[in-house]
Amino acid sequence: MFLSLLEQTxxxxxxxxxxxxxxxxxxxxxxxxxxxxxxLLNFASNDYLGLSTAATxxxxxxxxxxxxxVGSGASHLICGHQRPHQALNLAxxxxxxxxxxxxxxxxxxxxxxxxxxxxxxGDLIIAxxxxxxxxxxxxxxxxxxxxxxxxxDMAHLEARLKLNGxxxxxxxxGVFSMDGDIAPLKEIVNLCERYQATLIIDDAHGFxxxxxxxxxxxxxxxxxxxxxxxxxxxxxxxxxGYGAFVAGDERLIRYLQQMARTYMFxxxxxxxxxxxNLANLQQLASSNRLVKALGENITFFKQQCLQVGIxxxxxxxxxxxILVGACDKxxxxxxxxxxxxxxxxxxxxxxxxxxxxRFRITLSAAHSPAQIQSLVNCLAKIMHSNKExxx
Ligand SMILES: *Cc1c(COP(=O)(O)O)cnc(C)c1O
Numbered sequence: 383m384f385l386s387l388l389e390q391t392x393x394x395x396x397x398x399x400x401x402x403x404x405x406x407x408x409x410x411x412x413x414x415x416x417x418x419x420x421x422l423l424n425f426a427s428n429d430y431l432g433l434s435t436a437a438t439x440x441x442x443x444x445x446x447x448x449x450x451x452v453g454s455g456a457s458h459l460i461c462g463h464q465r466p467h468q469a470l471n472l473a474x475x476x477x478x479x480x481x482x483x484x485x486x487x488x489x490x491x492x493x494x495x496x497x498x499x500x501x502x503x504g505d506l507i508i509a510x511x512x513x514x515x516x517x518x519x520x521x522x523x524x525x526x527x528x529x530x531x532x533x534x535d536m537a538h539l540e541a542r543l544k545l546n547g548x549x550x551x552x553x554x555x556g557v558f559s560m561d562g563d564i565a566p567l568k569e570i571v572n573l574c575e576r577y578q579a580t581l582i583i584d585d586a587h588g589f590x591x592x593x594x595x596x597x598x599x600x601x602x603x604x605x606x607x608x609x610x611x612x613x614x615x616x617x618x619x620x621x622x623g624y625g626a627f628v629a630g631d632e633r634l635i636r637y638l639q640q641m642a643r644t645y646m647f648x649x650x651x652x653x654x655x656x657x658x659n660l661a662n663l664q665q666l667a668s669s670n671r672l673v674k675a676l677g678e679n680i681t682f683f684k685q686q687c688l689q690v691g692i693x694x695x696x697x698x699x700x701x702x703x704i705l706v707g708a709c710d711k712x713x714x715x716x717x718x719x720x721x722x723x724x725x726x727x728x729x730x731x732x733x734x735x736x737x738x739x740r741f742r743i744t745l746s747a748a749h750s751p752a753q754i755q756s757l758v759n760c761l762a763k764i765m766h767s768n769k770e771x772x773x
Contacts, residue, residue: 413432432746457647488624494519495645507529509554510553612630702743705738
């Protein structure tokens with residue numbers, strides 16, 4: 383009975399073109415990946431700098447594994463906190479210009495732990511409507527009262543900030559994961575100062591991507607630790623590894639270490655992973671070559687789209703969505719694009735709002751201009767031809 387109810391829900395999803403397909407990737411070679419025996423150019427990954435397959439990270443992971451094994455064996459506070467974890471935390475603090483940093487096993491866990499630890503019943507959390515699911519879940523877990531403001535709407539945010547709460551928090555993505563647009567952080571910082579709210583930023587898609595040196599949204603807007611006291615980002619996107627971190631005042635970090643349940647009650651990431659993250663971070667810190675290459679690829683993609691009349695959503699980041707609207711149409715288009723040898727994200731509700739299904743194209747420093755050009759040509763052909771799209 384219970385299982386047949388589950389099956390019914392799945393059938394309904396399928397009927398609504400909402401059932402997700404999980405492909406098995408058979409091989410990865412930089413931006414080329416193989417699925418079902420077919421090689422595709424990957425424009426769907428968050429590996430924005432191409433670091434996930436770079437030699438430095440691979441070597442560091444191998445060395446980390448020979449030294450510490452494949453697992454850390456315990457949580458950080460028991461005996462899982464090993465030399466590479468400590469070195470990684472220090473390197474993150476230095477690179478982000480913060481007093482201290484604490485790494486978590488994933489971004490999802492960092493956000494749950496962060497919000498659960500910092501906010502509780504009696505507090506007020508004000509969140510952008512398009513925040514990432516992990517922030518939404520963290521807000522729920524905290525037990526605080528929460529209100530959302532319309533995406534990027536500063537007047538709406540201000541109206542919310544006028545309401546009462548013991549401690550007030552403003553929580554937002556830095557670069558939004560499905561739209562690619564950037565939060566107006568200077569304005570948000572000013573409002574937080576005026577209404578004495580603590581700002582929490584999730585910069586999963588800004589870290590390693592925006593700012594001259596790839597230091598993310600705080601560098602992009604030139605904001606200090608005092609202005610952005612809680613800075614969170616992930617290590618599994620531009621950094622090409624796995625995990626996440628929170629950076630800020632040394633007191634914040636010591637507090638999270640004691641109070642964030644997703645830090646305390648989970649096995650530390652393998653030291654080999656921490657070593658790879660560290661090596662990739664050092665690579666990023668030593669040169670902005672990859673960040674610049676990514677920026678050039680983003681500009682080139684946008685120019686090419688403009689030339690062939692493909693309408694993009696307003697985004698300066700590595701995430702470049704093309705709004706399609708209906709799910710069934712999106713799926714048909716995606717199939718056609720894949721047939722031509724390209725993998726691009728096809729994002730549907732509930733990840734995005736109903737009626738706003740979209741391609742989510744992500745660019746990487748590892749793409750060549752010729753590869754980008756060939757994607758744009760393919761998209762132009764497929765999107766402008768009615769034959770393939772007809773529902
Ligand atoms: C991916 C993502 C996360 C989750 O990070 P993981 O390390 O993948 O768990 C959190 N926030 C945002 C905005 C993300 O895009």
